[in-house]
Amino acid sequence: MRITIVGCGSIGSRLAKAADEMEEVKRIYLVDLRKEKAEEVAEGLKKGIVVDSVDEELYHTDMVVEATNQEASKKIAPRVVNRGVDIMLMSVGALVDDDYRNALMQAASEHESKIYIPAGALCGVDGLRSASNDRLDSVELISTMRPIDGSRIHGKTTVYSGPARDVIGRYPRSTNVAATVSLLGLGFDKTKVTIIMDPEAKINIHEIHYSGAFGKACAKTENNPELENPTTSHLGALSAVATLKRVCRNEWTGI
Numbered sequence: 197m198r199i200t201i202v203g204c205g206s207i208g209s210r211l212a213k214a215a216d217e218m219e220e221v222k223r224i225y226l227v228d229l230r231k232e233k234a235e236e237v238a239e240g241l242k243k244g245i246v247v248d249s250v251d252e253e254l255y256h257t258d259m260v261v262e263a264t265n266q267e268a269s270k271k272i273a274p275r276v277v278n279r280g281v282d283i284m285l286m287s288v289g290a291l292v293d294d295d296y297r298n299a300l301m302q303a304a305s306e307h308e309s310k311i312y313i314p315a316g317a318l319c320g321v322d323g324l325r326s327a328s329n330d331r332l333d334s335v336e337l338i339s340t341m342r343p344i345d346g347s348r349i350h351g352k353t354t355v356y357s358g359p360a361r362d363v364i365g366r367y368p369r370s371t372n373v374a375a376t377v378s379l380l381g382l383g384f385d386k387t388k389v390t391i392i393m394d395p396e397a398k399i400n401i402h403e404i405h406y407s408g409a410f411g412k413a414c415a416k417t418e419n420n421p422e423l424e425n426p427t428t429s430h431l432g433a434l435s436a437v438a439t440l441k442r443v444c445r446n447e448w449t450g451i
């Protein structure tokens with residue numbers, strides 16, 4: 197298998213290192229807006245090749261991994277699926293735009309391209325995926341995090357409670373989990389998100405609570421940050437590695 201990693205930041209570089217150790221992966225094309233980032237990652241790999249743009253090796257790659265940001269994702273993903281190439285999307289928040297999402301899904305279906313969205317920084321989405329095959333009554337994400345330095349929040353404070361749609365982009369540390377939960381469950385308007393800023397919080401905590409015909413479930417994830425980019429959780433980066441392994445090893449346990 198040949199993969200193209202677009203975005204060689206914290207997730208892209210971790211994934212590249214893991215992919216380099218996988219027998220199934222034969223080539224790793226690396227792209228970054230800042231070419232030196234791609235070159236730095238390639239230096240530590242056996243199978244890494246730096247390319248200038250995602251288009252460069254699209255005919256030769258089996259899967260593209262987008263690990264950039266929402267804006268870039270919206271430019272990259274359509275180009276990939278329109279060529280019938282599979283894509284793993286990390287900047288899930290980009291899919292909050294209904295017109296964009298529907299067009300991307302339609303193009304993927306027409307061109308037989310698969311879109312992989314890792315579970316990211318959240319445990320419990322496996323159950324939500326199953327539960328959504330029958331009546332789902334409620335889905336709520338509660339994120340607790342430390343306020344950004346310099347903010348005027350002194351005690352534990354709920355700063356947002358409302359639909360997931362309005363969280364995307366506004367609270368970057370909850371954006372991707374809110375989007376993933378919405379896509380799996382009740383959508384962006386019926387999924388409730390509560391954001392709590394807690395000056396005592398040392399790490400980001402995401403809890404999901406959902407109920408429906410299956411019963412009730414809740415899952416809490418206490419996320420350690422990724423060293424290279426503290427706004428990204430370590431589990432989020434590991435979920436990209438796990439997804440790549442599932443895809444190329446046809447290993448689907450627990451899905």
Ligand SMILES: NC(=O)c1ccc[n+]([C@@H]2O[C@H](COP(=O)([O-])OP(=O)(O)OC[C@H]3O[C@@H](n4cnc5c(N)ncnc54)[C@H](O)[C@@H]3O)[C@@H](O)[C@H]2O)c1
Nearest residue numbers: 203205206207228229263265268286287316317372428432
């Ligand atoms: N799904 C999840 O649960 C989850 C978890 C963590 C992070 N994320 C998302 O994954 C994405 C990547 O996260 P990260 O921590 O690796 O970010 P990062 O900032 O460490 O790295 C992003 C890299 O992308 C590069 N880049 C930006 N625009 C580009 C473009 N147009 N073409 C090529 N390269 C480009 C940047 O130069 C940078 O090196 C972000 O959108 C982040 O929000 C998702």
